[in-house]
Amino acid sequence: MRYIEPHGHMVSRTTDDYQDMVTAGCAAVCEPAFWAGFDRSSVDGFHDYFCQLTDYEPKRAAKFGLPHFSWLCINPKESEDVTLATDVIGLIPKFLDRPNVLGIGEIGLNKNSRNEMKVLEAHVDLAARHDQLILVHTPHLEDKLKGTRLILDVLRGDKRIRPERCIIDHVEEHTIQLVLDAGFWAGMTLYPESKCSPARAVDMLDLYSHERIWMNSACDWGVSIPLAVPRTALEMKRRGWPADLIDKVIYRNPIQFLSQCPKFKLP
Amino acid sequence: MTRQQVLDQYFMDARHKLIDLAAFLDRVDRSEGDADFRLAAFRTALKHLAEKKPHRAKRVLLSFSDPTTKPLAKATVKGATGAWPGMK
Numbered sequence: 001m002r003y004i005e006p007h008g009h010m011v012s013r014t015t016d017d018y019q020d021m022v023t024a025g026c027a028a029v030c031e032p033a034f035w036a037g038f039d040r041s042s043v044d045g046f047h048d049y050f051c052q053l054t055d056y057e058p059k060r061a062a063k064f065g066l067p068h069f070s071w072l073c074i075n076p077k078e079s080e081d082v083t084l085a086t087d088v089i090g091l092i093p094k095f096l097d098r099p100n101v102l103g104i105g106e107i108g109l110n111k112n113s114r115n116e117m118k119v120l121e122a123h124v125d126l127a128a129r130h131d132q133l134i135l136v137h138t139p140h141l142e143d144k145l146k147g148t149r150l151i152l153d154v155l156r157g158d159k160r161i162r163p164e165r166c167i168i169d170h171v172e173e174h175t176i177q178l179v180l181d182a183g184f185w186a187g188m189t190l191y192p193e194s195k196c197s198p199a200r201a202v203d204m205l206d207l208y209s210h211e212r213i214w215m216n217s218a219c220d221w222g223v224s225i226p227l228a229v230p231r232t233a234l235e236m237k238r239r240g241w242p243a244d245l246i247d248k249v250i251y252r253n254p255i256q257f258l259s260q261c262p263k264f265k266l267p
Numbered sequence: 268m269t270r271q272q273v274l275d276q277y278f279m280d281a282r283h284k285l286i287d288l289a290a291f292l293d294r295v296d297r298s299e300g301d302a303d304f305r306l307a308a309f310r311t312a313l314k315h316l317a318e319k320k321p322h323r324a325k326r327v328l329l330s331f332s333d334p335t336t337k338p339l340a341k342a343t344v345k346g347a348t349g350a351w352p353g354m355k
Contacts (some may be wrong), residue, residue: 080342111342112333141347145332173325174332199277200324238276239268 001025002247003229004254007106007135007169007187007216009034010068011057017219017226018064024230027251027266028067030258031057032106032135035077037221043087046074050091054098069264071105071135072096079110079119089122096130102261103127105135106169109147112139120154128160133261135187138170141194148175152182165260167214170195176208185257189218190228198232202239205249214254288313308350330354 002025010018010031021029031053040046053070061068072095074088095101107123109116127134136155139147151168155161168179169187172195179186188204189195196204201215217228225231229250236246258264268276295306308331315326333351 077345110345111339111347113339113342116342117338139347141349142331142333142351143347145329146335149336150338172328173322174328203324 001230001233001250002027003233003250004214004258005029005217005219005226005229006214006254006258007032007189007218008226009218009220010061011052012221013219013226015060015064018061018066021226022064022066024227026066026230028069028264029061030069030071030102030254032071032137033073033075034106034220035075039078039081043084043091046088047091050095054095054100058100067266069100069102069258071103071133072101073104073107073123074119075106076108076110076116076120076137076139079116080113082115082118085119086122089119089126092126093130096132099263102258102264103133103135105133106137107134108137108151108169109139110137110143112143112147112150117150117154120151121158124154124158124161128158133258134161134166136166136168138168138175140170144170144172145174148178152178152184155184156182164212167257169216170218171204172196173200173204176204180209180212185212185214188213188215190215190232191218191224193223198228198235201232202235202241205236210245210249210253212253212257213249214257215250304352304354305348305350308354311354 005021005026008029008031010029033049033053050072053072058068072092074085079085104123104127107120109120124134136151138144138151148168155163155166163183164185167185167187170189171179171186176186188201190198190201205213215229215232217224217226219226233246233250295302312327312330315323315330331350333353
């Protein structure tokens with residue numbers, strides 16, 4: 001088995017996780033900028049975090065032979081403070097040329113507030129001005145449907161944005177069709193307690209599409225499973241999926257999307 | 268997959284989850300004090316399980332979702348509760 005982990009918050013994980021992922025067939029990991037579990041107190045905290053994502057963490061992953069890529073932004077959970085968010089967004093351009101940076105993400109909404117919308121629009125503008133790929137986080141639980149609709153409105157409202165260069169992550173049964181019908185890529189996040197189980201993810205693949213879709217573990221500092229993608233591949237196998245179709249969903253699909261950034265290259 | 272294969276593969280897991288749901292509702296009933304909006308939302312969502320129509324998972328998710336379209340004036344919390352408080 002070979003697979004791409006297109007969304008993993010590896011700064012929160014141990015070296016054991018790196019070892020397990022590589023052993024399971026992981027060929028690359030991509031790490032979007034995330035909330036730390038607490039609010040950073042200044043723009044300097046983000047500067048250090050962006051250095052970690054673009055310098056230190058790729059070196060740590062390389063010790064296990066795993067290519068590491070990153071996405072940059074201020075996470076929607078910290079977007080209520082528009083002044084701080086504006087300062088952080090101002091930092092990002094100087095990191096965009098770093099060799100492992102794939103684009104802007106994971107941007108989006110958390111509680112669907114006006115300030116979160118302003119910061120989302122600023123991120124989308126940044127991506128458009130610098131011709132970057134976009135990775136979007138959709139809100140949790142009861143906020144997901146509304147947030148997905150608002151996010152789609154923002155993206156469709158900016159004529160510079162090409163849907164095939166944006167992935168809308170954390171889709172579930174009530175949002176996947178909205179995303180795919182609008183021409184965007186969809187990400188399914190495999191969590192043990194929320195978002196999506198392996199069985200439900202494979203149901204959605206059966207019901208909706210094998211195209212413009214990927215799966216990720218979004219492993220972070222919370223309850224999450226770094227091997228969720230290969231475990232879901234086993235679920236596909238149990239259902240009789242052919243090996244080539246499993247390979248497409250967990251390996252070739254993410255490569256197809258990520259290769260739109262010329263910096264995404266596997267050894 | 269045939270229906271028989273689906274049952275063979277998933278029945279025990281679904282049975283386990285169903286009994287857990289039943290035990291949760293029993294636990295809620297045995298407890299004291301008022302329930303908040305989540306219990307009503309949960310009971311509404313449960314109705315979808317018994318419907319003989321496709322897309323039950325989608326309807327359950329929709330029943331927990333905020334159906335409004337205007338952004339909030341301000342985000343005062345970061346977390347989500349799992350159900351929309353405005354549901355009647």
